[in-house]
Amino acid sequence: MAKAVKAAAKPGTRPAVPLEHGAVPWLLAVALATAGPHFGHLPWWLSALVGGALCWRAWLWQQRRQLPPRWTLALLVIGTIAAVGWQFRTLLGKDAGVALLVIFMALKPMEMNKRRDALVVIMLGYFLLLTHYLYSQSIPTGLWLLVAITLLTATLIRLHGGAQPVATVARHAGLLLAQALPFMLILYLLFPRVSGPLWGLPQDAYSGLSGLSDQMAPGSISRLVQSGAIAFRSRFVGDLPDQSDLYWRGPVFDDYDGLTWRTSKPPGKAPPQAPTIAAGSPPQAYTSILEAHNRRWLLALDVPTRLPPDSSLAPTLEALAREPVRVRSRFSFASSVAYRANVDETPAILQQALALPPRINPRSRALAAGWASRPPREIAAAALAMFHDEDFHYTLQPPLLGPNAMDDFLFDSRRGFCEHYASAFVFLMRAAGVPARVVAGYQGGELNPVDGYLNVRQSDAHAWAEIWIAGEGWLRFDPTVAVAPSRIEQGIVAALPAGESLPMVIRIDSDWLRELRNRWEAANNTWNQWVLGYNPQRQREVLSRFGWREPDWRSMTASLAVLCGVALLLVALWTLPRRRAVDPAQRAWQKYCAQLARRGISRVQWEGPVAFAHRVARERPELAALTGEAAALYAALRYGRSDQNAAGTLRLLQECIDRLPPRRRRNA
Amino acid sequence: MAAIASVQRWLFRLTPDRQSPIVLGQRRIFILPTRAGLLFATVLAVMLIGAINYNLSLGHALIFLLAGLAVVAMVHTFNNLFGLRLTPGRAAAVFSGDLAHFPLQLENTRRQSRRALDFAFAGQPVASFDLPAEGQATIAIAYATRRRGRLEPGRVTLSTRYPLGLFRAWSYPHPPWSCIVYPKPIRTPLPPASAAVHADHLQGDNGQEDFAGLRPRQISDPTRHIAWKAVARRPDEQPHLVKQFAGGAAEELWFDWSLTPPGRSEEERLSILAGWILGGDEQQARYGLSLPGRRIAPGQGDAHRANCLQALALHGESGESGG
Numbered sequence A: 001m002a003k004a005v006k007a008a009a010k011p012g013t014r015p016a017v018p019l020e021h022g023a024v025p026w027l028l029a030v031a032l033a034t035a036g037p038h039f040g041h042l043p044w045w046l047s048a049l050v051g052g053a054l055c056w057r058a059w060l061w062q063q064r065r066q067l068p069p070r071w072t073l074a075l076l077v078i079g080t081i082a083a084v085g086w087q088f089r090t091l092l093g094k095d096a097g098v099a100l101l102v103i104f105m106a107l108k109p110m111e112m113n114k115r116r117d118a119l120v121v122i123m124l125g126y127f128l129l130l131t132h133y134l135y136s137q138s139i140p141t142g143l144w145l146l147v148a149i150t151l152l153t154a155t156l157i158r159l160h161g162g163a164q165p166v167a168t169v170a171r172h173a174g175l176l177l178a179q180a181l182p183f184m185l186i187l188y189l190l191f192p193r194v195s196g197p198l199w200g201l202p203q204d205a206y207s208g209l210s211g212l213s214d215q216m217a218p219g220s221i222s223r224l225v226q227s228g229a230i231a232f233r234s235r236f237v238g239d240l241p242d243q244s245d246l247y248w249r250g251p252v253f254d255d256y257d258g259l260t261w262r263t264s265k266p267p268g269k270a271p272p273q274a275p276t277i278a279a280g281s282p283p284q285a286y287t288s289i290l291e292a293h294n295r296r297w298l299l300a301l302d303v304p305t306r307l308p309p310d311s312s313l314a315p316t317l318e319a320l321a322r323e324p325v326r327v328r329s330r331f332s333f334a335s336s337v338a339y340r341a342n343v344d345e346t347p348a349i350l351q352q353a354l355a356l357p358p359r360i361n362p363r364s365r366a367l368a369a370g371w372a373s374r375p376p377r378e379i380a381a382a383a384l385a386m387f388h389d390e391d392f393h394y395t396l397q398p399p400l401l402g403p404n405a406m407d408d409f410l411f412d413s414r415r416g417f418c419e420h421y422a423s424a425f426v427f428l429m430r431a432a433g434v435p436a437r438v439v440a441g442y443q444g445g446e447l448n449p450v451d452g453y454l455n456v457r458q459s460d461a462h463a464w465a466e467i468w469i470a471g472e473g474w475l476r477f478d479p480t481v482a483v484a485p486s487r488i489e490q491g492i493v494a495a496l497p498a499g500e501s502l503p504m505v506i507r508i509d510s511d512w513l514r515e516l517r518n519r520w521e522a523a524n525n526t527w528n529q530w531v532l533g534y535n536p537q538r539q540r541e542v543l544s545r546f547g548w549r550e551p552d553w554r555s556m557t558a559s560l561a562v563l564c565g566v567a568l569l570l571v572a573l574w575t576l577p578r579r580r581a582v583d584p585a586q587r588a589w590q591k592y593c594a595q596l597a598r599r600g601i602s603r604v605q606w607e608g609p610v611a612f613a614h615r616v617a618r619e620r621p622e623l624a625a626l627t628g629e630a631a632a633l634y635a636a637l638r639y640g641r642s643d644q645n646a647a648g649t650l651r652l653l654q655e656c657i658d659r660l661p662p663r664r665r666r667n668a
Numbered sequence B: 001m002a003a004i005a006s007v008q009r010w011l012f013r014l015t016p017d018r019q020s021p022i023v024l025g026q027r028r029i030f031i032l033p034t035r036a037g038l039l040f041a042t043v044l045a046v047m048l049i050g051a052i053n054y055n056l057s058l059g060h061a062l063i064f065l066l067a068g069l070a071v072v073a074m075v076h077t078f079n080n081l082f083g084l085r086l087t088p089g090r091a092a093a094v095f096s097g098d099l100a101h102f103p104l105q106l107e108n109t110r111r112q113s114r115r116a117l118d119f120a121f122a123g124q125p126v127a128s129f130d131l132p133a134e135g136q137a138t139i140a141i142a143y144a145t146r147r148r149g150r151l152e153p154g155r156v157t158l159s160t161r162y163p164l165g166l167f168r169a170w171s172y173p174h175p176p177w178s179c180i181v182y183p184k185p186i187r188t189p190l191p192p193a194s195a196a197v198h199a200d201h202l203q204g205d206n207g208q209e210d211f212a213g214l215r216p217r218q219i220s221d222p223t224r225h226i227a228w229k230a231v232a233r234r235p236d237e238q239p240h241l242v243k244q245f246a247g248g249a250a251e252e253l254w255f256d257w258s259l260t261p262p263g264r265s266e267e268e269r270l271s272i273l274a275g276w277i278l279g280g281d282e283q284q285a286r287y288g289l290s291l292p293g294r295r296i297a298p299g300q301g302d303a304h305r306a307n308c309l310q311a312l313a314l315h316g317e318s319g320e321s322g323g
Helices: A021-041 A044-063 A070-088 A094-111 A115-132 A139-161 A166-190 A220-224 A347-352 A362-371 A376-389 A405-413 A418-431 A479-483 A485-490 A511-532 A536-545 A553-575 A584-598 A609-619 A621-639 A646-659 B002-012 B035-053 B057-081 B228-233 B266-282 B301-313
Strands: A230-236 A247-253 A277-279 A284-290 A304-306 A311-313 A319-321 A329-335 A339-341 A436-443 A446-448 A453-457 A461-469 A473-477 B029-033 B085-088 B099-107 B114-121 B127-131 B136-144 B149-151 B156-160 B167-171 B179-182 B210-216 B241-246 B252-256 B286-291 B294-299
Touching (some): A021 A094, A021 A139, A115 B057, A166 A553, A284 A511, A362 A376, A376 A479, A479 A485, A553 B057, A584 A621, B029 B035, B035 B057, B252 B294, B266 B286
Antiparallel strands (some): A230 A453, A311 A319, B099 B136
8 A cells, every 4th residue: 555655866865855746736826826816906017927927837837848947037036026126116015025925926936846945835825825914804805815725735735745636635734724723713812912013114004095085175075975985883882863963073174275175283382272062962872993094083973072092182073093093993982962062262263264265256255245244043044045945956076166166166057065065155154254164074874784883984975064153152054954955864875866976885776785785794894893903902802801800911921822732732632543442362462472471482573373382382392282272362363264253262362361370480 | 972872862762672563652753843844933923023013913813823733733743653553574685785675564543544654764765655544554664785794774764744844753663673685796607516426415306407207296396397388288287297307416516715716805705605606596506605614505495595695694793603
């Protein structure tokens, strides 16, 4: 059954093990599985190069040809590295680094002659698997991890175990990974987490994060609305507030230059005055899981009365984190939807809330001047009535506006999105002498019945207005309601006319598709919280839920070691080869021979029973008869026909041991 | 140095194993990471730093899974040797310069196969074997012989890196093996036959020269004496007929130490004698061997040949019994 696989030629040195021909396709599959998913964000020429190199190597393998000489490979590597440097303008950083790793992965198989080279490919593959998570840590990526890691492990088994059926190798790899799983869980839960980054991240680390911008120009929110991506998820401890109360406050814009709204710089160096809030309704507690958007605002529900740690309430009432939110994070708030805020506002803020760029929009100014003598509430009502009664439209595709943007919008085009209405309203208020500002954020949200989270998407992005009235503080006015009331009550899909382009994910009509989407998003949410959001803080939370009061890294490492030791023991016991019971006949015969050995004649290991009996007869005649009998019995049991009375023969053999004469004692 | 040697003797049990079969228990299996294992650990460490720096939770999971995989691989590599039963056999004699093969019966009592078991004597070629689940196999471990005499190959290094190559487990089974290595034969013309008829040469002994008729075959008759033509005529007849020869005074050859060229070294003279023995055996001649201190009466056949060659192999070695 056994066959010699290889015999080294040169004794004395340990020669490098050559790579088996049959192992090459496994390694090419490894290269493809680990480099392939990067094709989506690599330059096209690089993907083509990688694919070409792997195909070339497969062809060489199939034709059993020589691999290309080293110097061509060296030229190829140097050339490609130069091209990568030219493409990315650097060789450092995330994208360029990944590109380099992919190149090595594609070209290393070209000089793969020894098993050592193949091991380098595998190690490179394990490393490349990690780099996928720089781009995506979603559930599909996680599943791909399992497939790829099984493939890599199976390839290692194939490299070290010789040719076996693919299914056998795959099953073995799966078994090893299944046994490794307990270690992963223990380490995942207990390995003391360090919150990164350990060093300054390259510039491109947070590219591609979407969310509200720190300024608002016509079109900026309607662009954001095109995305169905989730901005944050909230779960309320008690009942959900009314849909029309769900105003999630983002940046506040009070500086207008005629085109763009910005947040004004705080005047002077005096510390900003803390806002004063009088809650008019019981606070509602909730927890938000915020997607990373690389900004400081936390999108709390208007208006927050309790803030999470490491955050503060700005003078303009938005909750701000100390650092930009760069990873998905959990924040706990309590908010009151009815409130009076900053009744005694500082003059500097009020002054800023009245500032307008000079000379532009004369028609709007004239309109507002006509209202200026009325009380502020009536001025606001007049503006809203104009939006409601006259021919204004709510659309994602407004016409372009000229230098007098407000005049063009209010008197000519009359088509716009929430940012147009909010900015026009604030402009009119300021022109009429009422302090006013634009607030950006999200409005509404959709409850996912599967996990009870309210999903707020980028498509829920919104802009509204606030005016300040003496004795009442800041009051929210949403001019979009006057144009399209269904925007607030039912969401953007109901408010927009049919034919406006909106992401598919929020336009789902069919119930089962919606159900499917809800389940998928709930699964994602669980994944986000338990897998991706498992940071030092979450680790402390989880451990304290298990009754562990004050986990520090020492006790965590100690319990980690203990648990891993237990797991190792269990795996070892599980996989320990089970002993087969030794043949009782053999045991009896060995016992008999051992007894003889104590009497001075021992069987040599290759001596068969009959040959041994002959020798005993020659050398120790007094034991000849008994040994001959025992040998015959043993031979009959082991080599005789099986239909004989085996149990009786065995008993006779065992009796032979007892019948041995007592050992001669040496003279005492 | 002496202390290290004694530690090595204690740790690695450099004395031969007396019991049989040799069962590999945990006391005799050693395990250390390979170079690939150290590379793997380095890669994991770098990956961990990257995962911490970029806050990759899934990266943590990948690294922890790989770390668990390495631990599990260690157990499996150890188990690949653990409980293996080895029963040594006897090695057949070889000529110097050839490979001596030491047979070893492997017995796998567990339900998983054992793969990629590498066997080698120190500095000798490696032989790799797979053993099926609950299977047995007899393998032969090669030893390149260099000089005649009694070869004691010493301990075997039995090692494995299966399944992942991250760890190497090894053991030093040391069966009490020995093997006779004949001198490497040098072919020279045979010495002239001696005319003397020795007293122990019986008159009626069957010679090989003159055909004397056919008789039914007995088990002891060599196959080359079977009268194949007669068998072909009557294939069904049992037993076959053999040719009988008569040659009263068969020639006898004496391969005497003194007949070898005196100018050459002792080993070469032994090699020349070995060549003569092979030549005489091929001619089916009766030959005797005379060495200083040892004399083997003329005879014929495989046992006689082996006896003569063994006398050459052990010439001058202590423990050789004259006769």
